[in-house]
Amino acid sequence: MEETAYHIPAMLTETIAGLDIKPAGVYVDATFGGGGHSRAIMAKLGEKGRLYSFDQDMDAYENELKDEGEGKRLHGEGERLNGEGGGLHTDARWHFVHSNFRYLPQWMDYYGIEQVDGILADLGVSFHHFDSPERGFSFRFSAPLDMRMNTQQKMTAADVVNSYDEESLARVLYLYGELKNGKALARQICKQRAAAPILRTEQLAEFVKDKKDAAKLFQALRIEVNDEMGALRDLLTGAKELLRPGGRIVILTYHSLEDRLVKNFLRAGNLEGEIEKDFYGNAVTPFKVIEKGLTASEEEVARNPRSRSAKLRVGCKEG
Ligand SMILES: C[S@@+](CC[C@H](N)C(=O)[O-])C[C@H]1O[C@@H](n2cnc3c(N)ncnc32)[C@H](O)[C@@H]1O
Incomplete structure (x- = not known):
């Protein structure tokens, strides 16, 4: 390679x-x-x-x-x-x-x-980080939703997506991703995860229409995961x-x-x-x-x- x-x-x-x-x-x-x-x-x-x-x-x-x-x-x-x-x-x-x-x-x-x-x-x-598929920072690759800079840390992006309540998730998306539709997105994510957990990057990317919003969504979660x-x-x-x-x-x-x-x-x-x-x-x-x-x-x-x-x-x- x-x-x-x-x-x-x-x-x-x-x-x-x-x-x-x-x-x-x-x-x-x-x-x-x-x-x-x-x-x-x-x-x-x-x-x-x-x-x-x-x-x-x-x-x-x-x-x-x-x-x-x-x-x-x-x-x-x-x-x-x-x-x-x-x-x-x-x-x-x-x-x-x-x-x-x-x-x-x-x-x-x-x-x-x-x-x-x-x-x-x-x-x-x-x-x-963006170019290593397995780290889960990029919507360009299929990978587990991870996004931890420090791989010894416990909380991953999958934990945020699947365990935050709807309001907290909306706040993360709105504040850290500057996603104007953060509330609606959080609602969709919570609805979807009730059926089955969201564990992979490609599952998350499906919630947004274009690359720009995908970048914002991933940025928001990354900022939260790494505080x-x-x-x-x-x-x-x-x-x-x-x-x-x-x-x-x-x-x-x-x-x-x-x-x-x-x-x-x-x-x-x-x-x-x-x-x-x-x-x-x-x-x-x-x-x-x-x-x-x-x-x-x-x-x-x-x-x-x-x-x-x-x-x-x-x-x-x-x-
Ligand atoms: C934009 S890169 C820095 C690039 C660097 N200036 C260079 O010339 O290659 C940011 C780096 O900081 C690390 N980093 C980000 N937040 C950190 C934190 N809170 N504590 C320690 N390292 C952190 C990341 O793991 C990443 O390797």
């Missing part, structure tokens, strides 16, 4: 610029995936620099282990991104953390790190405490709900998006907003269509 790219990093140049990397700094890539962003960060770090790359999916690390420094593993268009040498796993400055990024502060504590210089999160799933909004809230809260003054937070979002959350957080410094005032009535804003929703260039979208929905936001922690 022809090897396909594990992932093509979105907005690589803009993301690295946003991190404003200091060679001796400590950085976190919360979403390692195919390692494209991590590799580019490492290329800017000196001997004293450190990078902690998180991924809750062990496939990401196993893919990295395949890299013997001979361009064996494909990055994007089959090129290595940072020159020669072995894979990241052979570099003592790099640590892989197999965990949900929501536990970032606990992990930094474990490693004895009080503050970091930059945190990157490139949210959502990788191409590998993506909850994990992002925890990441933002932890990141605010961990970043040193002048440190950067760089987030790539792929749908409006997560983007709104990040936007409000960077603007106000809290999850509610409400700007607090000090005793004298001055606004207290923990971040200076550096980038307000930059999108991929036309040239990048032509080369990598999946970068179309990416939005980049960058904040700098105030001193």
Whole structure:
């Protein structure tokens, strides 16, 4: 079988610029995936620099282990991104953390790190998830309804589809899939599952007419199964405490709900998006907003269509 790219990093140049990397700094890539962003960060770090790359999916690390420094593993268009040498796993400055990024502060504590210089999160799933039929993320293949990024987690998409009450299911479809007919869809799903459980991707895809709605339906379930909004809230809260003054937070979002959350957080410094005032009535804003929703260039979208929905936001922690 022809090897396909594990992932093509979105907005690589803009993301690295946003991190404003200091060679001796400590950085976190919360979403390692195919390692494209991590590799580019490492290329800017000196001997004293450190990078902690998180991924809750062990496939990401196993893919990295395949890299013997001979361009064996494909990055994007089959090129290595940072020159020669072995894979990241052979570099003592790099640590892989197999965990949900929501536990970032606990992990930094474990490693004895009080503050970091930059945190990157490139949210959502990788191409590998969409392109691996057995993971159940895609309506393009027939597979069990799974959609777990962390395969050690218990709850699958089949559990959500077959056990949520109609109202909760409708909320998931409406909020996370932006499906205007979420209520009607939830009703149909509940009716159908009363006759027989819905266990496969193709059964679920039958509830919608076109590919666009199928993508939305699958996205909604994926976000719920992996508690993506909850994990992002925890990441933002932890990141605010961990970043040193002048440190950067760089987030790539792929749908409006997560983007709104990040936007409000960077603007106000809290999850509610409400700007607090000090005793004298001055606004207290923990971040200076550096980038307000930059999108991929036309040239990048032509080369990598999946970068179309990416939005980049960058904040700098105030001193
Ligand atoms: C869009 S991909 C990142 C791609 C990466 N920037 C690259 O250059 O290849 C997102 C990755 O983050 C991981 N991920 C998503 N949410 C996570 C979470 N809450 N905790 C840890 N990893 C997560 C996914 O498993 C996936 O591998």
